[in-house]
Amino acid sequence: MSTSVQSSAPTVPSTLTVVGSINLDITATASRLPSPGETVGGAVLRQQPGGKGANQAVAAARLGGSSRMVGAVGQDDAGRTLMSAMADAGVDVQDIATLDAATGTALVLVDSDGENQIVVCPGANGSVDLGGTTFRDDEAVLCQLEVDQAVVLEAARRTKGFFALNAAPAAPILPELLDRCDLVIVNETEYELIPALRHAPLVAVTYGGDGSAIFVDGERVAEAPAVRVTDIANTIGAGDAFCAALVLALQDGLDYTHALAVANAVGADAVRDASSQPALKSLEHYIEATRVPDAATSAATK
Template sequence: MTHIAVLGSTNMDLVAYVEKAPQRGETVTGRAFRTIPGGKGANQAIAAARAGATVSMIGAVGNDPYGAQLRSTLEHSGVDTDHLRTVEGPSGTAHIVVDDEGGNAIVVIPAANGTVDHLAPGDESLIASADALLLQLETPLKAVVAGAEAARAHGVRTILTPAPAQPLPPELLAVTDLLLPNEYEATTLTGLSDPIAAARALLDQVPAVVVTLGAAGSLYAARDGADPLAVPAPSITAVDSTGAGDTFAGTLAVALSEERPIREALHWAAAAAALSVQRPGASASMPYRSEIDKQHNA
């Protein structure tokens, strides 16, 4: 079975559902509130586990009730948490507003995630045993770089979601095999608003790029000289887009580790993301392999 390692964040998502997100200085009345385990790292781990991989999580939670719940959620989703540290203080939180069109705005408070600034004993061995390492930017860059360098040293594929969007250090780009930005992140990294132009520009720094485009699907470009590949997304009505990108990333990592052709891998990941946006929440919305297969073959 495919083994995916994830180095990243765990957060408790505090989600408010509103008709329309408030503007600066505005107060609106919401229609519901939920606490949902999340964090980009944990979300990608759960997505990969539900897509059929053996998954191990490297990160940290606080010694608060949220931390216990986050660990339990990962374990019940089949994610190994032996390398998920428990530290003094609060767990990370994400404060999310979801509007009736399924859009969201998010404020992340790292808390325990901020302590993940190095590889702990055993982390490199775990990474070395994996088929792929999933990375994001909700933990300190120092550990992200260390994880990617460990993966490169052991011939493990690295897949980096550059979120929250920020300048990426050359030493991280040098050990990234696949960069997975959304359209906004691709623009932030390159200054180019056209996804194809942005993807081509990013190939100066990494060997392959997938730009996710929401309802428009995804775009793949690589240094092999072929034209960029555009893959559409299924036509659906979104309820909550929170976690869709993480669902796509986790599922894509599984598909690529199973050595599926890139077009099929992107279609499969798009099917998973389409299922996730039709349900509320992040980790709670992520589909299982049988559901993904059914959507993919529809």
């Protein structure tokens, strides 16, 4: 496992390769979510690009990083549409396989507060294969658990630089995979559902309106408050944007507290956008917006 180094920001954009899922999101937005057996009418239907992997790769590209996606889509209209959307966002799509299978699909229900319920049909995501994919020393790799964990483990084995895992959806993590993670990112529910994370070297946990924190060997060492948002449009892509931003911020040498603040700010912008792959400002914008002036600078400006 490589070591995370916190230093001054580099002069070149960070490189992030995402290995993971690519889905077509079919979303119905209603005034409220239905109870079991209940029908709620008056919803608005939309189709848009999604999948945790694709969302994270697009977020990285829009933040200004060099972004590459490794995954799979089907030989169908949905697959072609999703590939085009990622390429248009600036993602390198050369390592996305086109398979004789349906493109992954997520059926999403969203209420007026942005809360959601999701059912995922993996399709081509269930056949993701790294093949001859290689990773350079200078690139970070980010995975999730929407593809087979054996594929994620193989990605971790091949990674020469920084390896991060967004352990979502929550599942028991293979011991070797956990040992190879430089960073694990989860929300508070996933943190409770995966006890092994209590002993992981570096874990970032999101707490919704209560912000986020970083744990080193189970000890809480840094935290950052949430950015208050009143105009929530969709929470689906916020966690993925947070993940991409946090990895890029750490790779840019920010300390843990500042990196969390940057990722929180990116997540806040993401929930204001109805898309699962929201528009974002540059990483540099969020770094400057969340920078805390040192004491000497503050005194000089008074």
